[in-house]
Amino acid sequence: MKHTHATLYFNQGQFKFSIAHFTIFSETEREPLHGHNYSLEIKLTAKINEPGITFDYRLLHNKLNELCSKLNWRTLVPTQSPYLKIEEDPEHYQITFNHKSMWLLKTDVVLLPLDNITLETLSQWFSDQLAQEKSFAEKYGIKDIAIKVFNGPFHAAEACCL
Numbered sequence: 001m002k003h004t005h006a007t008l009y010f011n012q013g014q015f016k017f018s019i020a021h022f023t024i025f026s027e028t029e030r031e032p033l034h035g036h037n038y039s040l041e042i043k044l045t046a047k048i049n050e051p052g053i054t055f056d057y058r059l060l061h062n063k064l065n066e067l068c069s070k071l072n073w074r075t076l077v078p079t080q081s082p083y084l085k086i087e088e089d090p091e092h093y094q095i096t097f098n099h100k101s102m103w104l105l106k107t108d109v110v111l112l113p114l115d116n117i118t119l120e121t122l123s124q125w126f127s128d129q130l131a132q133e134k135s136f137a138e139k140y141g142i143k144d145i146a147i148k149v150f151n152g153p154f155h156a157a158e159a160c161c162l
Helices: 057-069 121-133 134-139
Strands: 005-023 032-047 074-077 084-088 092-097 100-105 109-112 142-150 156-161
Touching: 005 057, 005 100, 032 057, 057 121, 074 084, 092 156, 121 134, 121 142, 134 142
Parallel strands: 005 074, 074 109
Antiparallel strands: 005 032, 032 142, 084 092, 092 100, 142 156
């Protein structure tokens, strides 16, 4: 019996980024600004096309590397948090939490449309970015993609898309 679909795994060592962030716990409590080294693990199910391959893996590698590069060596700030106020001048972001402000250079910051910067929200962000590539998924018969984001060997969160 010939199988029509395959499940592929892309190891967490291939896709990496390092960021600074702070996790918000409540209206008055957050972590100090700190950093982590992150990695991704991807699992996808796709149609096996001729000649016995799902698609050119380099296409997915390029997209994921592009997304990791966008975040790498930056401070991530969630724009949808009800507890942050973000103002800007031509060169800086002023981020205010619980009546205390920090100023960061715009060149060092990536604003993300998230309510917090956590493993859970980062895995969803990566999934959402890939879900926007509907034509890619349709062209290569990709049924589903799961993205797991790690910030060390013991903690990860996974989100699925498509």
